Amino acid sequence: MKPALTALFCGTLFGLGLAVSGMVDPAKVQGFLDIAGHWDPSLAGVMAGAIPVAALFYRLAARRDRSLSGTALPAPPSPRIDRRLIIGSLIFGLGWGAAGMCPGPALAAWLVDGRALFFVAAMAAGMAVQRRFFAG
Amino acid sequence: MGHDLGFALIGGGLIGLAAGLFLLIDGRIAGISGIAGGLLGRWPARWPADLAFLAGLPLGLALYRAGGGHVAVHLPGSTALLIGGGVLVGFGSRMANGCTSGHAVCGLARLSKRSLVATMVFMAAAVAAVAVERAL
DSSP, X not given: OOHHHHHHHHHHHHHHHHHHHTTTOHHHHHHHHOTTSSOOGGGHHHHHHHHHHHHHHHHHXXXXXXXXXXXXXXXXXXXXXOHHHHHHHHHHHHHHHXXXXXXXXXXXXXXXXXXXXXXXHHHHHHHHHHHHHSOO | OHHHHHHHHHHHHHHHHHHHHHHHHHOOOOOHXXXXXXXXXXXXXXXXXXXXXXXXXXXXXXXXXXXXXOOOOXXXXXXXXXXHHHHHHHHHHHHTTOOIIIIIIIIHHTTOHHHHHHHHHHHHHHHHHHHHHHHO
């Protein structure tokens, strides 16, 4: 099968999961992060649902030399924990908390409220600046 | 809350399924910021698949709505907050080489120590950002 077709299928399934789970609602995400206030822990279910299912497939893939379509499988995760990982995650987390949106939900949420495109455009700009001036 | 938790678990399961199939079939990690960031420079050879995956995100949301699902999106009222948050999310996710999907779903499913550290850091930063926002 063409890789673009399977990618479209996987992306659609991913977007469906974002919509069903409530991850596309910034108010809900901020409620999940508001542990000192009116904490709404329900979004913990997203990770609890996603990680074991993904892990099962990753284990199946780990027994193979190549993916089902014959492409190379990714190298095992790097163990390196460096400043870029920590500082980058810190910056990412501040933005995620402040706006209640991360990349996947933002790329779907604009369909419901077009103002999410402000976030998407700013996110693209932030990525471009990182790539242009802070890469490597 | 119990109702929301059910949706979060099912949605999370779909996200895990999407990430798992993307790896098993195509050998790809379903990290949204990585895929989106890769399309901002010189387009990689696999760009049709990358674009198709990202296009699937709003498509999945649209399908859920078409099937009668309710999708709430309550964005922050401040456009400046959307833009500021977007810049931080874009910049930080690229610097840390991953966001919620790449580190907190795919990375943790691969038992990556790097992703565990990234997830703990961005969760803590996001909790702090929401606490500050609520206090202002």
